[in-house]
Amino acid sequence: LFGQVEAFAGDPILSLNDSFKTDPRPEKVNLSIGVYTDEQGRLPVLGSVRAAYERIGFAERPYLPMEGHAAYREGVQKLIFGAAHPALTEKRIATIQTLGGTGAVGIAADFLAKHCPGRTVLVSDPTWDNHHGLFQRAGFKTATYPYWNRANRSVDFDGMVKALEAAEAGSIVVIQPVCHNPTGVDLDERQQATVTDVLVAKGHIVVFDMAYQGFGASLDDDAAFVRRYAERASCLVANSFSKNFSLYGERCGGLSVVCRDHDEAERVLGQLKLAVRRSYSSPPMTAGLLVATVLGNDDLRAQWIREVGTMRTRMDSMRKRLADEIRSLSNEVDVGFLTNQRGMFSYTGLDEQQVTTLRERDGVYLVGSGRMCVAGLNEANVPKVAKSFVEVSQA
Template sequence: MFENVQTAPADPILGLTELFKADPNPEKINLSVGVYQDATGKTPVLETVKEAEKRILEQENSKGYLPMTGEPAYCAEVQKLLFGEGHEIITSKRAATAQCPGGTGALRVAGDYLNIVHPGAKIWLSNPTWANHNTIFEAAGVECKQYAYRDAATNGLDFDAMCASIKTIPAGDVILLHGCCHNPTGIDPTPEQWAIIGDLLAAQGVTPLVDFAYHGLADGLEQDRLGLLELVKKVKQMFICSSFSKNFGLYRERTGALTLVADNAEQAGTVMSQVKLRIRYNYSNPPSHGGQIVATVLSDPELKAKWIEEVADIRNRINEMRHLFVKTLKDKGVTQDFSTIIEQRGMFSFSGLTKDQVDRLREEFSIYIVGSGRINVAGMTPDNMDRLCDAIKAVL
């Protein structure tokens, strides 16, 4: 069976991580994979997470399976974080949530649902988008199309082109929107633009799927959901794939959720019954530990307040690195304008570096950046900034 199997191509991001690990240079810098690092270059465990784990360890009395849709207390907290406590969507029970193995797992469940229940529907992805979006939905059998997003000339949002693209999407198709901290560009619509997007989708009969992987890392937990809240004013049906990898630091715990919003509670239950079938033949039940952590923290007012402070610390460090990066390049005499990086939000930005420049950074300076020029700002530290900017100056 295995004699003629060909070696699969390396993942464009995770493959770089393998190269980084094998690099013997003690001053190597990894700006590729989307993992938060503190000022010392470590990925920390949040204090609130450690406290929640202590409580869970003391109280846990079973390792039995969770329901297919996960722990109800976790799903309830997910909805409150997305919409705000007491929101009409929650009180009317128009939303249904399934706990999933990370945001990636939620996306795959959504893809399987679309392929089986709505086999003609295509999904429209921003140009550019996270590289794994295409592979997830193609693997699920869903055809992927593109809509305009980034203005290469300004390194900002080309909103007019985006709206023109949306107007061409057929009714019954799905559009994937990044809730905040667009990956890979760091460019987000304003709340006013989100409202316009919602009007266009409602007029077109297009269903949004919001990928909400970086909630809290742009401007704050309340501010980062403003786009989603504008959408739900305009569009009654949608999917939301959320993740706690970044804002809780639960990368290896694979803690995410798929939330659907329907016209009414009965419809939400019907659609969730189909989602549960997709879960059953995929992984049957979600892992428990990460969901227990999130539910423990978010249901305890004191722990939740502390967690909000920890998220703010993460967000502030990333934004400080954006400013320091732009300032350091300017101080070193780099004339190319990188100022748009200050305006972008989240862990990622488009640097504008070419593939040849990215290759030189890796080969000559042991600095690892994705071929598109996307950089993980969270991989920058005060200690590695001088070396990073000297190397970029050298390859420009």
């Protein structure tokens, strides 16, 4: 019956993570998968989340509504837009609880396929691979806009603007507003303003995908691009709590659609609920309660904001430690990119061959594109990673 079914090659990043686990070398270093680990290499259990878990306890578990937990959805809106944002006070944002950031982008794609069909979808080159996959699954063709400038390891801003201007009016444009995966380079405030002008003038439909809010500068600063954009035009915002709550397996995320007015938002919310109904009916209760309890209580929210700060500060200091350590070994390797990029990832500029050498010879695992997850660095492994990096760069 299923003899013709093709084998699935697996997700390259998850496969790499699996081969890391079976690598017997004790001094191996995992800088591959996008997961935040602490100085001891463990997934943190945030104190705010543990406290929320204890407050929730276990009681009856009815279905949540299609759109998710009410306090969760309110928490998402305040966190992303800020409590005083006009779109929020005017009640023209439709927000649903989703199955992580992946679920948010997936429902966004399904919603757009039904209500804005036939448009081109533009994603950054490079981007999180699933952007192509999720929009193609929904029936769209995807194309790319330039983003990465290999020569100076920064944003190819001119290329990006030209492509957005050249695209057919009303195209769907996916933008990672902060802590870009996989490059680690973001638009600065002036560039955000220029891109906003182009997007609004062309009537493009923007899908912001924010998976790392709080890992750039602060929870509020990281949302600034989205907040300013939403003052100018309607847009969709997918957000993930996987990383900033360290709740990967609970599948916590949100999708918010900023609309013209309250009536439009009500109708859009209805269509989002329908998309959910046809896909998985309703989101998970424990995920909803955990995040809603942290975001909805002043004490837990304050504690969580501090804990996000701790994760961000550790990643920043590891970037600096690695740069310093490489400089102490060689002044021929340019390490400025490490501290100019931010969030969980750095595009190192290493090619596939160099990445293979790092892995096979030294047990240092990066993604084949040269992406390094800086959260996998710690005080103990930085000297080893620096030495490998210098050797492979100068070979």
